[in-house]
Amino acid sequence: xxxxxxxxxxxxxxxxxxxxxxxxxxxxxxxxxxxxxxxxxxxxxxxxxxxxxxxxxxxxxxxxxxxxxxxxxxxxxxxxxxxxxxxxxxxxxxxxxxxxxxxxxxxxxxxxxxxxxxxxxxxxxxxxxxxxxxxxxxxxxxxxxxxxxxxxxxxxxxxxxxxxxxxxxxxxxxxxxxxxxxxxxxxxxxxxxxx
Amino acid sequence: xxxxxxxxxxxxxxxxxxxxxxxxxxxxxxxxxxxxxxxxxxxxxxxxxxxxxxxxxxxxxxxxxxxxxxxxxxxxxxxxxxxxxxxxxxxxxxxxxxxxxxxxxxxxxxxxxxxxxxxxxxxxxxxxxxxxxxxxxxxxxxxxxxxxxxxxxxxxxxxxxxxxxxxxxxxxxxxx
Numbered sequence: 001x002x003x004x005x006x007x008x009x010x011x012x013x014x015x016x017x018x019x020x021x022x023x024x025x026x027x028x029x030x031x032x033x034x035x036x037x038x039x040x041x042x043x044x045x046x047x048x049x050x051x052x053x054x055x056x057x058x059x060x061x062x063x064x065x066x067x068x069x070x071x072x073x074x075x076x077x078x079x080x081x082x083x084x085x086x087x088x089x090x091x092x093x094x095x096x097x098x099x100x101x102x103x104x105x106x107x108x109x110x111x112x113x114x115x116x117x118x119x120x121x122x123x124x125x126x127x128x129x130x131x132x133x134x135x136x137x138x139x140x141x142x143x144x145x146x147x148x149x150x151x152x153x154x155x156x157x158x159x160x161x162x163x164x165x166x167x168x169x170x171x172x173x174x175x176x177x178x179x180x181x182x183x184x185x186x187x188x189x190x191x192x193x194x195x
Numbered sequence: 196x197x198x199x200x201x202x203x204x205x206x207x208x209x210x211x212x213x214x215x216x217x218x219x220x221x222x223x224x225x226x227x228x229x230x231x232x233x234x235x236x237x238x239x240x241x242x243x244x245x246x247x248x249x250x251x252x253x254x255x256x257x258x259x260x261x262x263x264x265x266x267x268x269x270x271x272x273x274x275x276x277x278x279x280x281x282x283x284x285x286x287x288x289x290x291x292x293x294x295x296x297x298x299x300x301x302x303x304x305x306x307x308x309x310x311x312x313x314x315x316x317x318x319x320x321x322x323x324x325x326x327x328x329x330x331x332x333x334x335x336x337x338x339x340x341x342x343x344x345x346x347x348x349x350x351x352x353x354x355x356x357x358x359x360x361x362x363x364x365x366x367x368x369x370x371x
Contacts, residue, residue: 005329005348006253013256016265024257033255037248041240048236054214057225057233061217106207112239112338119339126343127336132350135335139291139328139351140358146323152302153319158310167365171324174365175358178282182353186346 044108051109055094076086078137078180081121081130088117092134099142112136130192140179141172239338246337250329254293263289279363282314286321293356294327317366325358 017026058064068075068089075089082088092113098107115131122128127135146168155160218225257263264285271284279287282304290297301322308314328351336344 001363006249009253009257013253013258013260013262017256017260017261020261020265022260025261026256027272029255029259030252033251034248037251040251041244041247044243045237045240048239049233050236051234052239053229053231053233055213056235057218057223057228058214060223060228061214061221063214063217108334109236109239111335113341115341117337119341125341127341127345127347130243131336131341132345132347134345135331136350136354138335139326139331140354141324143323143326143328144318149301149319149323152298152305153315156305156310156315158315160311164316164323166322167316167320167360167362167369170365171358171362172346174361175325175354179350179354182350186350190346 020119047111048108048109049141051106052113054108055091055113059087059090064094067093079130079133081128082118083121087120088114088121088130091117094178096132096142099138100144101194107138122126132187133180136179137176142176142177144169198202203261216261220231242340243334243337246333254296258293258296280314280317282308283317283321283363286318287359290321290325290359291328291352294330297322297327313370316370317362320366321359321362324362325355328352 013026017023043123055064064087068085068087071082071093072181075093076082076084079089079092082092091110093113095107095110098110113132114134118128118131118134121130145165149164149168150161153164214363215225267285267288270288271281274284274287275281283339286297286304287302289300301318304318305315308318310316310319330346332347332351336347
């Protein structure tokens with residue numbers, strides 16, 4: 001599906017530009033965005049090195065295992081395929097914690113690490129059930145405090161920059177709950193199809 | 196708010212303190228472990244690079260050609276008919292595809308309509324309540340080399356839709 005979306009975006013854009021007379025803009029945007037993507041990846045190096053370095057120590061020191069054990073009752077229900085006390089649990093929880101506190105920088109490396117651990121469990125290049133659940137929760141957004149939005153609102157002299165925190169949390173919770181339900185629905189549907 | 200900001204700024208340094216103290220107590224070679232883990236980070240960033248270039252280029256073609264705007268224009272009347280304010284439509288459509296573009300649209304909406312207007316509050320809620328599905332899929336699946344994503348894209352995009360509808364309902368109820 002991602003192959004389809006990817007090719008579709010480019011094809012539609014190029015064909016549209018032929019008739020819209022925006023080929024020049026497209027040509028320029030092609031190379032500018034490639035450049036931007038490289039800068040983004042390079043920018044990620046510092047964060048990835050720092051967090052993966054620290055988390056390596058945390059893992060060896062047994063902190064991830066303690067964290068996983070604390071939250072086990074809830075997370076085991078959401079991720080039934082991951083064995084208890086597996087390091088994947090620790091990384092999943094650290095990723096959630098970082099997201100909730102709005103530490104997007106820290107959340108990404110931890111999330112990647114969680115994916116790596118889940119891949120060790122499944123051992124294929126097909127997304128496992130737990131991976132999809134994990135992604136569904138991440139795409140729904142786990143942010144408790146939308147710090148970037150608050151900053152923009154302050155910049156434009158809002159009389160109450162934080163008044164949207166409540167509505168954001170409720171909307172976020174609705175997206176999160178539906179992500180979990182949809183994930184279950186499609187999982188059981190895929191099981192039925194296989195039979 | 197003050198408390199939350201303080202927690203956010205204290206959290207990482209305190210976490211560092213905790214990790215390093217426990218490592219010292221357990222007599223672990225903390226510096227060597229840091230370097231070992233950090234090396235993975237360099238490899239990861241480079242393995243992510245082609246995924247990000249591919250995705251960002253495709254999105255930029257769609258945006259710069261004007262096709263994205265045109266399709267929004269097409270769908271807008273339909274959405275207005277079911278009670279969705281037309282001003283918010285571009286944001287709703289762009290949010291799952293590109294985080295930077297969505298942030299741009301949000302800032303622009305807040306600048307034009309004012310942060311304390313209905314549209315301003317709705318844009319803020321929408322921006323904050325979901326994450327960029329396509330970016331997360333690209334980075335997380337790309338980093339570990341997952342080729343068959345199965346139903347992940349569907350779940351992500353449908354959850355975004357629910358988040359958008361929920362934002363409209365809640366903002367209408369609370370501030371409407």
